[in-house]
Amino acid sequence: xxxxxxxxxxxxxxxxxxxxxxxxxxxxxxxxxxxxxxxxxxxxxxxxxxxxxxxxxxxxxxxxxxxxxxxxxxxxxxxxxxxxxxxxxxxxxxxxxxxxxxxxxxxxxxxxxxxxxxxxxxxxxxxxxxxxxxxxxxxxxxxxxxxxxxxxxxxxxxxxxxxxxxxxxxxxxxxxxxxxxxxxxxxxxxxxxxxxxxxxxxxxxxxxxxxxxxxxxxxxxxxxxxxxxxxxxxxxxxxxxxxxxxxxxxxxxxxxxxxxxxxxxxxxxxxxxxxxxxxxxxxxxxxxxxxxxxxxxxxxxxxxxxxxxxxxxxxxxxxxxxxxxxxxxxxxxxxxxxxxxxxxxxxxxxxxxxxxxxxxxxxxxxxxxxxxxxxxxxxxxxxxxxxxxxxxxxxxxxxxxxxxxxxxxxxxxxxxxxxxxxxxxxxxxxxxxxxxxxxxxxxxxxxxxxxxxxxxxxxxxxxxxxxxxxxxxxxxxxxxxxxxxxxxxxxxxxxxxxxxx
Ligand code: MG
Numbered sequence: 059x060x061x062x063x064x065x066x067x068x069x070x071x072x073x074x075x076x077x078x079x080x081x082x083x084x085x086x087x088x089x090x091x092x093x094x095x096x097x098x099x100x101x102x103x104x105x106x107x108x109x110x111x112x113x114x115x116x117x118x119x120x121x122x123x124x125x126x127x128x129x130x131x132x133x134x135x136x137x138x139x140x141x142x143x144x145x146x147x148x149x150x151x152x153x154x155x156x157x158x159x160x161x162x163x164x165x166x167x168x169x170x171x172x173x174x175x176x177x178x179x180x181x182x183x184x185x186x187x188x189x190x191x192x193x194x195x196x197x198x199x200x201x202x203x204x205x206x207x208x209x210x211x212x213x214x215x216x217x218x219x220x221x222x223x224x225x226x227x228x229x230x231x232x233x234x235x236x237x238x239x240x241x242x243x244x245x246x247x248x249x250x251x252x253x254x255x256x257x258x259x260x261x262x263x264x265x266x267x268x269x270x271x272x273x274x275x276x277x278x279x280x281x282x283x284x285x286x287x288x289x290x291x292x293x294x295x296x297x298x299x300x301x302x303x304x305x306x307x308x309x310x311x312x313x314x315x316x317x318x319x320x321x322x323x324x325x326x327x328x329x330x331x332x333x334x335x336x337x338x339x340x341x342x343x344x345x346x347x348x349x350x351x352x353x354x355x356x357x358x359x360x361x362x363x364x365x366x367x368x369x370x371x372x373x374x375x376x377x378x379x380x381x382x383x384x385x386x387x388x389x390x391x392x393x394x395x396x397x398x399x400x401x402x403x404x405x406x407x408x409x410x411x412x413x414x415x416x417x418x419x420x421x422x423x424x425x426x427x428x429x430x431x432x433x434x435x436x437x438x439x440x441x442x443x444x445x446x447x448x449x450x451x452x453x454x455x456x457x458x459x460x461x462x463x464x465x466x467x468x469x470x471x472x473x474x475x476x477x478x479x480x481x482x483x484x485x486x487x488x489x490x491x492x493x494x495x496x497x498x499x500x501x502x503x504x505x506x507x508x509x510x511x512x513x514x515x516x517x518x519x520x521x522x523x524x525x526x527x528x529x530x531x532x533x534x535x536x537x538x539x540x541x542x543x544x545x546x547x548x549x550x551x552x553x554x555x556x557x558x559x
Contacts, residue, residue, distance in 0.1 A: 062125040063139055069113075069122060070146060071340040076110035078298050084169075085304055088290045093173055100169035107165040108158060115154045123147050138337055141525040146342050148221070155204050164197045168470040175468035176291050182458035184439050191467060192435045195428055198472050202429065211429045215473025219349040220480065221527045225426070228476045231542055232419055235479065238546040239412055245559050246400045246412075252557065255396035260384045262314045270380045271307065271318050274373065275325035278359060279512040280305070281332050292465040293320040293407070295327035295356075299339045303331040315397060316408060319360050323407075326359035327352055329512060333520030345524035347531045349474060350540075353481020354488055355515065361411050361482075362489050362548075363503065363511070367394045372506040395556055402450035404459045412549060415482065416449040421464075421475040429472065483545045484532065488519065490544055491536050 080103055087099055113119070123143060130139040171190045178187035202214040212225040276282060285297075290306035297303035305324035309317040330346055338344040346352040363369055370390050378385045385393075400410045406417035424441060427433040433441055442461040447453050454460035466474055492514040493499050499511050518535045532540055553559065 062122065062129045063143075066119075066122040066126040066146075067142065067341070069118070070142075070342065073110050073113045074340050074342065074344075076106055076113070080106045080110070081296050082298055085296050087169070087172065088292075088294065089288045089306060093176075096170060096173040100166045103169045104162045104165045108162045111153065111156075111158050111161045114150070115156075115158070119146075119150055120154075123150060136525065138343070142341055142343055145524055149342060152205060152217070155206065156201055157204065160197060160200055160204065164194070164201065164470055167193050167197055168468065171468035171470070172465070175462065175465060179291070179458045179462045182456040182462065184457040184462060187462065187468070188435055191438075194467065194470050195435060195472070198470055199429060199431075202473075210426070212426050212473055215429070216476065219471075219474045219477050221348060222529055223348075223350070223476075223480070228422065228480075231483070231540070232422065232476070232479065234542040235415055235483075235546070236419060238542060239415060239549070242549060242553060242559075243400070243402075243412060243416075246553065246557050249557050249559075250401065253395045253399045254392065255399045257385065257388050257393070257396055258314050260314075261311045262381060262384060264309045264311055264317075266380045267309050267314065267317045270377060271321040273376070274318065275321050277506060278322065278325055278363070278508050279329050280325040284332055285328055287321065287324075293324050294465075295324045295331065297328070297331040297344075300332055300334050300336050300344065301339075303328045313408070319364060320407065322364045323356045323360040326356035329359070330355040330515075330520050333512075333516045334523045335521045338523045343523040343525055347519075347522070347524055347526055348528035349477035350480035350484060351519065351528050351531060353478050354484035355481075355519070357478075357481045358485040358489055358515075362485055363508070365394075365398050365411065366503060367391075368500055368504040370394050370397075371504050398552070398556055400553065400557070402452050404446070404450075404452060404454050405463055411482070412553065413450060415479050418475055418479040420445045420449050425472055425475065480528075480540065483540055483542060486545045486548045487532070487536055487538065487540070488515070490548075491518075 083099065083103055083106070087096070091099060123146060126139075127143050127147075130137075130143065133140045135141075135144075167190065171187075171194050174190045175187050178184060198215065199211070202211050205214040205217075207214040210225040216223055216225060216228070272282075272287065275287075284301045285303040285305065287305050287307060289308055291308065293305070293307050295303065295305045305321070305328045307317050307320040307324065330352060334344055346355075367390065370393055374385075374388075374390050374393055388396075398410065400412050402413055402416075403409050406414065406421075409417055420442075424433070424438070424445065427441070428435070428438075439457050439461045443453055446460065466472075489511075492511055496510050496514060499514075502508070502510050519531065522531060526534065529539070532538070
């Protein structure tokens with residue numbers, strides 16, 4: 059007879075399959091599905107999620123969790139068995155608070171919201187999206203209230219993406235970051251013109267951009283035998299097992315940096331997903347420790363590596379073979395400075411490493427106001443624009459480049475944006491520790507060898523999956539808590555060199 063633990067594992071595996079099939083549908087919706095299919099797709103998603111939720115929050119799960127826990131009481135905290143029970147129990151205790159009806163409503167609203175958002179962004183018309191966002195926000199507030207919180211409503215939602223992190227902690231970290239970053243932005247703003255990035259004012263053939271991007275991410279370690287890349291309105295990564303991880307990018311002829319850095323960013327997420335222990339397939343552990351830790355990987359490859367001079371010492375000669383006319387004259391120093399030009403810009407995902415964080419502060423403040431009923435959805439575009447002016451000194455000419463630029467709210471992902479800046483901080487913390495352990499990493503990058511760095515990440519972070527909370531994982535890997543200092547030091551050094559500050 060099967061043990062109780064095996065019974066639990068098999069039961070959870072079927073539920074995991076249902077959620078995974080829903081992610082396949084979501085991938086399809088964002089890549090190839092004709093928009094006309096949206097109504098039926100919303101129903102299909104809602105049906106799947108309803109069954110998955112009902113099975114998961116059933117008394118049976120609770121009973122199996124209790125029985126399995128008793129049975130494996132001699133196993134270690136770190137073992138797959140104890141970790142699976144612990145992490146599942148944490149999720150179970152949360153999800154049983156959310157009524158199935160609310161889960162179904164949210165799934166329908168966000169599936170429709172995705173398509174309506176795309177239409178609204180294409181036509182730059184917030185009024186189309188407004189009723190959908192009102193509905194999504196209302197349901198999300200209901201969800202947060204059902205989950206409960208002690209201090210701030212934001213805490214209830216943040217937990218889903220960054221377990222055990224509190225809104226007040228995020229505020230403290232963000233205030234430190236602001237204090238550190240704003241003087242650098244000011245100092246650079248007097249020297250904006252010293253960086254010549256006119257090479258990017260040219261057109262770059264889309265197919266060649268695609269092919270170059272593929273070559274780069276293959277070399278970094280994205281395994282195309284266990285994944286693929288497609289195009290979507292907003293780049294994203296999703297995975298159905300460690301052997302099937304999908305990424306997307308978007309390509310614009312007149313914005314060379316966009317496709318490449320999106321591909322590298324998503325490949326960073328994907329290498330994490332491909333690097334998880336295969337034993338975690340069909341379990342809740344087939345996940346990152348948190349979205350902040352996930353972003354630490356995507357931002358690491360995108361910025362610390364992809365915007366690194368050593369990286370371009372290796373890659374620029376290859377890139378010149380793809381674009382001999384456009385790049386004939388450029389040397390590595392000029393190219394390196396051009397890809398790191400700091401400039402207040404409207405679109406978060408295209409922003410430089412410094413001002414990127416200002417976009418996150420703005421979004422985090424607005425989300426808190428939304429959840430605390432301090433702003434109406436219809437007034438969001440105006441608030442957005444005034445905050446852009448306050449933080450970045452620029453003003454979007456339309457809502458497509460303002461409030462409508464990101465997909466996440468349409469997916470109900472409210473309480474999620476801080477994970478990007480947490481990821482920035484963690485990326486530097488992890489990279490510093492990797493180099494401390496393997497001092498040759500920077501020189502290896504110059505040779506186009508990314509294996510030592512990837513292997514370090516695999517060993518310390520990827521293979522652990524979702525076994526530990528982000529706080530536990532960061533402590534285990536670095537011996538330190540998440541903090542702003544390493545990131546600020548990295549930024550100061552890099553940009554003092556580039557801008558001669
Ligand atoms: Mg990301």
